[in-house]
Amino acid sequence: MxxxxxxxxxxxxxxxxxxxxxxxxxxxxxxxxxxxxxxxxxxxxxxxxxxxxxxxxxxxxxxxxxxxxxxxxxxxxxxxxxxxxxxELPQDPEPDAEDEFVRAAQQEVAALLDRLGWDNAKQLSSISPAYRSLVTGVAAFRRLGYDWGAEQLAPYAELMHRTAVLDMDNMETYPSDAERVEFAVLGAILNEPVLQALHRLAQEEESTRRYGFE
CATH class of the missing domain: 1.10.1660.10 (Multidrug-efflux Transporter Regulator; Chain: A; Domain 2)
Incomplete structure (x- = not known):
């Protein structure tokens, strides 16, 4: 063309x-x-x-x-x-390793990965932007006084693993490695906002199931 x-x-x-x-x-x-x-x-x-x-x-x-x-x-x-x-996509900045809440969050995230048996994720933690973002998020909870750690995160992580399996299954339907990586990049840009929207819709649905429209 x-x-x-x-x-x-x-x-x-x-x-x-x-x-x-x-x-x-x-x-x-x-x-x-x-x-x-x-x-x-x-x-x-x-x-x-x-x-x-x-x-x-x-x-x-x-x-x-x-x-x-x-x-x-x-x-x-x-x-x-x-x-x-x-x-290479825009990422959160490196958390302050001297911050007491960051150090506590790092311990909780390490405990979470151990609990889940995510040994590969633990090996990548020193270079993974996703790991840094998780630590930053957990530190923010703890800084505000919320006890948010491995025990609370584990059920969510298990759900996210199921999502990751679906992602990989869909990615593997593409014939070439380049197309598979393209699909993953598109997923990070386009699908993550969709998943966030589905999460919020699910919360609205569950709220009305439990409490009605009060």
Whole structure:
């Protein structure tokens, strides 16, 4: 397909596509002549991912470029490739290791991982942004006086593991490793807000079941 058709099918303006090409976010098309290139379905798929990263996820161009670099790096094993791509997304800052609430949260999260038998997650804790975010969240609860730790988190973690199994099952329906990693990145940007919305809807449903509309 030519640039105009790529624009029509993706809903992205031609000027924006040219910008993505210049920034290395979209691979160049097959050159037909000095002024014309041809694009295919892989460009359309990548363009949708770029659009999700930048327009929906508000990911800076530099970060988006790093995400896509890992998506395309077939020299990496599947786990590292997936993790590297996701870790390039904007993350929470490193928690203050000297903060007493952070230290207590780290102990609770370590106890949680032990309780669940999540040994692999524990091994990745020193580099995992998700681990840092969990520690930060637990520290915030404890700073406000709420006893929120391994015991309270374990049932939620088990539910999230079931969600992760569904994620991986869906991801494995895609034929190539690059497409699987793309799906995971899209899930982080698009599906996590959907899951949050479902959680809140479920709370509303359960509240009305228990208490009615009082």
């Amino acid at each position: 030519r640039l105009a058709e790529l624009s029509n099918r993706s809903g992205v303006a031609t000027a924006t596509i040219k910008y993505y090409l210049r920034e290395g976010l979209l691979p160049p098309g097959r050159q037909i002549n000095a002024t014309t290139a041809e694009y295919d379905e892989t460009h359309l798929r990548r363009l949708r991912l770029v659009r999700a990263l930048i327009q929906v996820g508000k990911v800076p161009v530099a970060n988006a470029r790093e995400v896509l670099k890992h998506v395309d790096d077939d020299s990496l094993g599947r786990t590292i490739r997936l993790g590297a791509a996701l870790w």
